[in-house]
Amino acid sequence: MSAKTSHLGPLRREAVKLRALKRTYWGAAGLLIIPFLIALGIYLSSHNHGSDNQSGDPTFLVKTFMNGLYVPPAALAIMSVFLFPLAAAMVGGFMIAGEAEAGTLRTMLVRPVRRGAVVLTKWATAVIYLGIVMLLVALVGLLAGWAFFGIKPMLLLGGEAGVWHALLLILLAYLYVLACMTCVISLALLFSTLSDSSLVAAVVAIALTLIVQIVLQFSYFKGLRPYWFMTHFDGWFKLFQKPIDMGPIRNGLIAFAAYSAVPTALAYLRFRRKDITS
Amino acid sequence: MSADPSVSSTSTAAASTGVRPVVLATRGLTKEFGALRAVDDLDMEVYKGDVFGFLGPNGAGKTTVIRLVLGLIFPTSGHAEILGERVPGDHRQAARHVGGFVDDPTFYLGMSARRNLRLLGSMSGPVAEERIDEVLEIVGLSERADSKVKGFSHGMKQRLGIAQALLHKPALIVLDEPTSGLDPRGMKDVRELVRDVSATGTTVFLSSHLLHEVDQVCNRAVIIDRGKVVVEGPVSELRPTGSAVKILTGDQGKAAETLRGLFGAGSVSIDEEFLVVNADEEAVPELVRRLVADGVAVRAVVPAAEQGLEDFFLQLTEPDDGGTHAPAGKRRRFGLGRRRVS
Numbered sequence: 001m002s003a004k005t006s007h008l009g010p011l012r013r014e015a016v017k018l019r020a021l022k023r024t025y026w027g028a029a030g031l032l033i034i035p036f037l038i039a040l041g042i043y044l045s046s047h048n049h050g051s052d053n054q055s056g057d058p059t060f061l062v063k064t065f066m067n068g069l070y071v072p073p074a075a076l077a078i079m080s081v082f083l084f085p086l087a088a089a090m091v092g093g094f095m096i097a098g099e100a101e102a103g104t105l106r107t108m109l110v111r112p113v114r115r116g117a118v119v120l121t122k123w124a125t126a127v128i129y130l131g132i133v134m135l136l137v138a139l140v141g142l143l144a145g146w147a148f149f150g151i152k153p154m155l156l157l158g159g160e161a162g163v164w165h166a167l168l169l170i171l172l173a174y175l176y177v178l179a180c181m182t183c184v185i186s187l188a189l190l191f192s193t194l195s196d197s198s199l200v201a202a203v204v205a206i207a208l209t210l211i212v213q214i215v216l217q218f219s220y221f222k223g224l225r226p227y228w229f230m231t232h233f234d235g236w237f238k239l240f241q242k243p244i245d246m247g248p249i250r251n252g253l254i255a256f257a258a259y260s261a262v263p264t265a266l267a268y269l270r271f272r273r274k275d276i277t278s
Numbered sequence: 279m280s281a282d283p284s285v286s287s288t289s290t291a292a293a294s295t296g297v298r299p300v301v302l303a304t305r306g307l308t309k310e311f312g313a314l315r316a317v318d319d320l321d322m323e324v325y326k327g328d329v330f331g332f333l334g335p336n337g338a339g340k341t342t343v344i345r346l347v348l349g350l351i352f353p354t355s356g357h358a359e360i361l362g363e364r365v366p367g368d369h370r371q372a373a374r375h376v377g378g379f380v381d382d383p384t385f386y387l388g389m390s391a392r393r394n395l396r397l398l399g400s401m402s403g404p405v406a407e408e409r410i411d412e413v414l415e416i417v418g419l420s421e422r423a424d425s426k427v428k429g430f431s432h433g434m435k436q437r438l439g440i441a442q443a444l445l446h447k448p449a450l451i452v453l454d455e456p457t458s459g460l461d462p463r464g465m466k467d468v469r470e471l472v473r474d475v476s477a478t479g480t481t482v483f484l485s486s487h488l489l490h491e492v493d494q495v496c497n498r499a500v501i502i503d504r505g506k507v508v509v510e511g512p513v514s515e516l517r518p519t520g521s522a523v524k525i526l527t528g529d530q531g532k533a534a535e536t537l538r539g540l541f542g543a544g545s546v547s548i549d550e551e552f553l554v555v556n557a558d559e560e561a562v563p564e565l566v567r568r569l570v571a572d573g574v575a576v577r578a579v580v581p582a583a584e585q586g587l588e589d590f591f592l593q594l595t596e597p598d599d600g601g602t603h604a605p606a607g608k609r610r611r612f613g614l615g616r617r618r619v620s
Contacts, residue, residue: 004406004407004408008396008397008400013397013400013401016389016393016397017386017397020386020388020389020393021388022388102384102386102387103381103382103384104384104385104386106345106348106350106379106380106381106384107379107383107384107385107398107442108398108401109348109349109350110348110349110350110373110376110377110378110379110380111373111398111401111402112369112370112371112373112374112401112402113370113373113401114370273352275345275350275351275352276345276350276351277345277350277351
């Protein structure tokens with residue numbers, strides 16, 4: 001008789017932990033409402049103001065944008081300014097400090113696990129979690145857009161994209177913003193190794209992200225703008241023009257890689273020698 | 279690693295100390311938090327089969343030592359060894375030989391006991407479902423295996439903590455005050471559990487500030503104070519050399535007078551409703567005979583071993599006159615000093 005055994009890999013263990021937390025679902029549910037509200041808002045606005053012309057028909061511009069394919073990019077544009085960074089900071093900050101708060105960090109670390117691997121696994125888990133949430137946001141946006149407006153080819157700056165091409169562009173746009181959010185996750189993870197409070201880690205990460213972004217709006221600091229990752233968060237707009245201008249996208253991805261790698265490396269180094277006193 | 283079942287009990291273990299390998303050792307272990315030296319050049323050894331009591335007053339550094347041994351914090355100098363694997367350094371190898379918890383055992387509250395064990399156990403390698411059932415049975419949680427841990431009482435969490443410590447049949451389990459916060463029934467259950475675990479040959483390192491607990495469960499113990507070993511040795515020797523009995527009579531005043539005449543004025547004291555007499559067990563028949571002869575009705579005579587251990591502990595760790603502690607580790611008025619059982 002062969003005994004049934006369980007062996008969960010590190011990523012699967014982290015997924016099991018996240019799935020057992022109610023906040024995992026509440027956080028995602030809160031974000032999923034947004035694209036629906038955006039679609040509803042566009043729909044109601046177009047019906048109130050779209051027929052102000054003398055003929056009573058919607059204007060050409062409004063008719064153009066009454067297309068379900070525009071809802072996911074609209075949701076992305078709105079949510080990538082604050083809500084996605086907030087979600088990234090929350091999940092990144094929770095990863096280590098949340099376990100320290102609950103006391104489970106010590107339960108885990110008395111087992112034969114590599115601390116460095118714990119950090120990297122938690123980073124990957126946070127990125128995957130946020131990626132899934134963002135994908136669901138896009139899907140909810142598409143469904144709501146399809147329900148309110150239907151799906152038609154998408155008008156781009158300088159051309160038009162068929163439905164499948166537009167869907168690919170939307171996917172790429174979301175991946176680009178996810179790459180940007182990995183920087184926030186990395187910062188939150190770093191603060192998560194420095195504090196035993198997940199709230200502190202998340203707040204510091206989101207505050208740093210937004211405050212630097214605000215400070216860089218002053219012309220005095222404009223020379224620094226290219227070096228801050230959030231400067232590039234809207235680089236995905238370039239995907240929706242023909243031909244695609246890859247320069248800003250490439251610069252953004254380079255900045256995202258740097259801002260993901262450096263804080264994660266610091267978190268890795270810090271956590272390997274951290275005294276677990278929680 | 280499987281525990282060796284050939285070592286069947288603490289008494290057996292005590293009888294064979296001469297040949298037992300060292301399971302856990304600390305070598306010059308020191309930990310400083312800023313200006314505070316929480317653990318100070320600590321050397322101790324725990325042998326295979328020991329139920330080793332780790333005693334000390336609150337703030338003595340017990341939990342810090344356990345965190346150092348389990349690799350949760352890093353020493354300022356020195357190291358620990360678990361079956362020869364150094365901590366820090368070979369922590370992953372060492373952790374395969376040890377199970378346990380520090381402070382209160384903690385779990386993922388939204389998961390069942392079984393899922394917690396599956397999750398935590400998988401960090402040490404594949405876990406057989408049968409083994410999970412087995413450890414839940416050992417700690418008496420089989421019926422609650424699929425209940426979420428957030429509904430568990432403190433005692434159930436302590437028992438689940440022991441279950442997770444046992445999952446991979448480690449050679450050593452480290453328990454940090456496992457009866458802390460439990461009611462008398464829960465304390466008794468956990469102590470019996472520790473005895474059962476020890477009976478399978480697993481070495482147990484038991485931190486406690488309850489002297490009678492160590493007295494009941496452990497064969498060897500160390501007392502630390504301010505991070506230093508004050509005394510180490512068999513539990514049977516961790517008490518004053520003289521023994522004492524507690525006596526309850528129908529007339530305590532007259533009994534005290536008789537006993538002072540028999541054993542000397544300094545040998546009789548009062549502990550609540552009892553008279554405490556510094557006398558060997560051999561003296562008890564004569565003591566009772568004299569009391570009865572003087573017309574005093576003897577209602578109870580009980581050993582005051584616990585009292586002696588308590589006194590010993592306090593005298594080792596209490597502040598000197600003037601409110602300052604004597605240097606930790608300094609040999610005090612009792613004759614044991616540092617003791618190595620070889």
